[in-house]
Amino acid sequence: MLHLPIKTHAVKIRYREQMLKQMVHGRFGTHHGCRCVFIFYDPNNDSVSQKNQKRYSIESKQGRHYTPLIERFLILNAEYEKLLTDWRSTYVFEPPMVSFPISNTYDPHHMDNRFFDNATAKSNNIPAEHPVYSGDEILKSKNEQMGKSMFKALGIPYKYEAALDIDNPDGYVPDYLLSFFEIDRCIFAEICGMTDKYEYSRTTAQKINFYSSNHYRPGREIIYCFMYDKYNFDEDYFVAQVLGAFETLIPDSALDWNNCLPPCIRKVNS
Secondary structure, eight states, X not given: OOOOOHHHHHHHHHHHHHHHHTSXXXXXXXXTTEEEEEEEEOTTOTTOOSSSOEEEETTXXXXXXXXXXXXXXXXXXXXXXXXXXXXXXXXXXXXXXXXXXXXXXXXXXXXXXXXXHHOOXXXXXXXXXXXXXXXXXXXXXXXXXXXXXHHHHHTOOEEETOOOSSOOTTOOOOSEEEEEGGGTEEEEEEEEOOTTSHHHHHHHHHHHHHHXXXXXXXXXXXXXXXXXXXXXXXXXXXHXXXXXXXXXXXXXXXXXXXXXXOHHHHHHHO
């Protein structure tokens, strides 16, 4: 089981909880052999409830309206239930409440969700010397392919080789731009392999110096994942770097730990 850092875990739970409150709830089923969508919560219709569900054939106008809404609800609700189950199997207290939206006090490049949405992927025109094919994308290394697989497993949206928003005469482009959408933040990720090769290491050092001098702070605006073993991709190390950045970007002030413990434990610790 993937172990999320505690603040990241709490934020993911409360973010989905908040989104679910704004969504239509329902399920799919059959009625007299007809495929239907059943609605038991609608934030815009107080007459709908578990006891007073609405039923529509998915072929009807109302059914076609509700079908994509319920599909999204079922996906998000499954994520929420798994996150909450994992939390309760790990901790004896409930997740803290979280104040949304979460804002960072210093964000020199305004790297929020809008930044991610507007970023242009595949902006690096330098051809790959040894291309790696991954779905409909052509990547430049096996490490990039493994990184992409881990982002998908973590449920982190990404864009490959998105352009920087600064003057960039040497055309440096980080490998990935990641979206930590729950906290309205995104971050670049540079996967640094082949550290045993002098020329590669020199170029990597030049990139890091360029990024740092332009206020891309390690772990804040960009993650550097050094892969020390060129023969093996260390998944645990890679995930720790990515989730560690997520955790760091969540200010402690956004979480309210009051009343998280069950009454019996609060009484013992008071």
